[in-house]
Amino acid sequence: MPENGDLLKLRCGSPGYVAPELLEDVGYDEKADIFSAGVILYVLLSGRPAFRGYNINEILTKNKKGEVEYPAKFWDKISDKAKDLVQLLLKKNPKERISAEEALNHPWFH
Secondary structure, eight states: OOSTTOOBOOOOOOTTTSOHHHHTTSOBOTHHHHHHHHHHHHHHHHSSOSSOOSSHHHHHHHHHHTOOOOOHHHHTTSOHHHHHHHHHHTOSSTTTSOOHHHHHTSGGGO
16 A cells, blocks of 8 residues: 555556556556456456457557446346446546445445
8 A cells, every 4th residue: 555645656457457547657546456346346247358359459458448338238137236336446537436435335235
């Protein structure tokens, strides 16, 4: 955890799972982990990767832009509460992204 509000700078993570701010080299905090948890939840609910592409560059480009799609074929049977939580976890801007505490208090868990 960074001290005094400093952001971490080490670039790490797996393509398709890493938060956009890591790919933009602007620094990151715990909200990067929230994004990655959102990607995992997306995969668990839909059975598909959040960022699809024909090669790693396509995946990373969509990942960096935060371009998440919710194809009806896979998401129509997912509850609105679950979709809402995933969308909050996958906000491109970390300042708009839900916190861990907020996520745990989300209606989908209740």
